[in-house]
Amino acid sequence: MKILICGKGGSGKSTVSALLARELSKNADRVLVVDTDESNFGLYKQLGFEQPRDFMEHLGGKKSLTEILMKFIRSEGREDLKILDEFAPEDIPKELIVGDDEIKLIAIGKIHEFDEGCACPMGALAREFLEKLKADSWNVVVDTDAGIEHFGRGVEAGCDKIVVVVDPSFESVQLSAKISEMGAKIGKPVYFILNKMDEKSQELSNLVDKSRVIGTVPFDQEVFKACLKGERIPAIPGIKPIVDRLLAA
Numbered sequence: 001m002k003i004l005i006c007g008k009g010g011s012g013k014s015t016v017s018a019l020l021a022r023e024l025s026k027n028a029d030r031v032l033v034v035d036t037d038e039s040n041f042g043l044y045k046q047l048g049f050e051q052p053r054d055f056m057e058h059l060g061g062k063k064s065l066t067e068i069l070m071k072f073i074r075s076e077g078r079e080d081l082k083i084l085d086e087f088a089p090e091d092i093p094k095e096l097i098v099g100d101d102e103i104k105l106i107a108i109g110k111i112h113e114f115d116e117g118c119a120c121p122m123g124a125l126a127r128e129f130l131e132k133l134k135a136d137s138w139n140v141v142v143d144t145d146a147g148i149e150h151f152g153r154g155v156e157a158g159c160d161k162i163v164v165v166v167d168p169s170f171e172s173v174q175l176s177a178k179i180s181e182m183g184a185k186i187g188k189p190v191y192f193i194l195n196k197m198d199e200k201s202q203e204l205s206n207l208v209d210k211s212r213v214i215g216t217v218p219f220d221q222e223v224f225k226a227c228l229k230g231e232r233i234p235a236i237p238g239i240k241p242i243v244d245r246l247l248a249a
Helices: 013-025 041-045 055-061 063-073 119-130 149-153 170-185 200-206 221-229 239-248
Strands: 003-008 029-035 104-105 138-143 161-166 190-197 211-217
Touching: 003 013, 003 063, 013 029, 013 104, 013 138, 013 161, 013 190, 013 239, 029 041, 029 055, 029 119, 041 104, 041 138, 055 119, 063 221, 149 190, 161 170, 170 190, 190 221, 190 239
Parallel strands: 003 138, 003 161, 029 104, 029 138, 161 190, 190 211
Antiparallel strands: none
16 A cells, blocks of 8 residues: 655654554555655754665666656657556665665655756656555655645656645644545545644644544654654654554544
């Protein structure tokens, strides 16, 4: 199953992705985490891993991908965009994957240099990666970039379920409604996880579609410290019921 994690910037997408991946791995399932956020470098630290090389290096790097995209654009629809053939996680070159026996992490691509150009090639590759990935015996957790640009890129086409991380903010509530609308249009189920919850933020549950909420994640001081220091996220209560509901939904 491919689970796509999205939400506004700062809502805690990467933190929730790491927590879900750890809990999923306890079910004796193999877990592949796919980092499609080209501007956030924190996920690998939250998982306790080394930084992976960009997957797009396997395809010649950003310049090569840009050339493929430009050729497709110039064709004016006379040919289909094709970057990858169908593949399984086991087919990914080992030098591009980091992790342990339970969880593997791969990063599609990052912005590394000033003035290197837009992230469009990484977006196109992320969509193709998820569509061509055959992961029947794996659970795949996809951490996306902030907002809804990835919907415009069509990244969600290759996922099975969409999870919106909603924090106590007006922007996050509005975005959850928009993502629900987009999910319905493409026939993908959308679920909410309410994050950073404390006694002062309970009103959040009354501002979102309650039928989509599969759990809440409390504000946790140790998680806060780990994020601040770039350390592995500690386990916290409440994640197992969320995973159970997500798998059963």
